[in-house]
Amino acid sequence: MPRFVERTNRLASRDLSRPHNRRSAARRDFNKHLANIGPDLLWVAVHNSQVIGFTGLIIKGNEAEIEPIIVSKAYRRKGIGKQLVETVINQARNKGIRFLNVKPVARNIQAIIFLSLIHI
Numbered sequence: 001m002p003r004f005v006e007r008t009n010r011l012a013s014r015d016l017s018r019p020h021n022r023r024s025a026a027r028r029d030f031n032k033h034l035a036n037i038g039p040d041l042l043w044v045a046v047h048n049s050q051v052i053g054f055t056g057l058i059i060k061g062n063e064a065e066i067e068p069i070i071v072s073k074a075y076r077r078k079g080i081g082k083q084l085v086e087t088v089i090n091q092a093r094n095k096g097i098r099f100l101n102v103k104p105v106a107r108n109i110q111a112i113i114f115l116s117l118i119h120i
Contacts, residue, residue, distance in 0.1 A: 037067075043087050045071070045080050055084040057092060063099040064092050069111065076110075082118045 034042065037056045045053035053071035057064050066088050071081045085102075092100050104111035 041091075043084055043091075045075075045084060047075065053080045053084055055081075055088050057088050059092075059095065059097065062097060063101070064095075064097045065101045065103060067103070069102070069104075069114075081114055085118060 034056075037058050041057040041059065043055055044051055051072075052075040053069075055069045056067055058067055066085060069081055069084060071084070089100065102115055104115065106112075
């Protein structure tokens with residue numbers, strides 16, 4: 001488990017579009033987020049033993065939020081993000097979730113475009 005956490009942590013801090021001097025804050029925030037959702041609600045895409053993307057599901061009652069959706073820049077536009085989101089949607093259905101949200105921050109234009117294009 002520690003290697004998995006470190007790999008997802010590196011991907012999160014590298015691909016969150018934060019300046020280098022704010023990466024430690026990104027890692028701290030991500031570790032807190034991971035502790036909040038737990039490993040059972042986190043799905044990881046791996047290629048050649050490398051973490052290339054991941055997503056999580058935050059459940060509150062019969063509602064849930066997909067958070068985060070991160071795919072390494074080298075693997076974007078290859079269907080990885082869509083597969084991750086589809087997996088989370090299916091898992092949410094299996095858990096009886098009635099309402100599912102995705103709330104990208106306004107400055108994350110790439111996420112907003114991605115979500116508008118996947119037609120789920």
